[in-house]
Amino acid sequence: MAHQHDHTDTARRGGDAPRGYAKDRAQVLRRLARMEGQVRGIARMVERDEYCIDILQQTAALRAAVDAVSLLLMEDHVAGCLATAVKTGDAAAYTEEVMEVVRRSMGRPVRSTRASEG
Secondary structure, three states: OOOOOOHHHHHHHOOOOOOOOHHHHHHHHHHHHHHHHHHHHHHHHHHOOOOHHHHHHHHHHHHHHHHHHHHHHHHHHHHHHHHHHHHHOOHHHHHHHHHHHHHHHOOOOOOOOOOOOO
16 A cells, blocks of 8 residues: 655655755765775675675675665654744644654554554
8 A cells, every 4th residue: 555645745745945965965976985895895705705794794894884874874764853843833734744654664564553552
């Protein structure tokens, strides 16, 4: 079933408004390029049949790099949501959007509004 967005969701997601990460865009792109290099290096290690522990150390470093970029993007997104929520007075919708981002970043399922727990 497709996720349905209301008009406020569409307004938050796009249009011509600058993205929350705009101020960190260059840093994000540098980090992503570095991660690409890490992935290629790990692939070369596997091709050369290097020691598993050494490869695992590199995958752990890659995971840490991904987490750092995710955290940077999340911080920028939360700051933007908070500013918009204050401006519009729509704290509930923006709180839920922030929590959705947090859940996704933690690999947790997004809450269904019709699912009952308990």
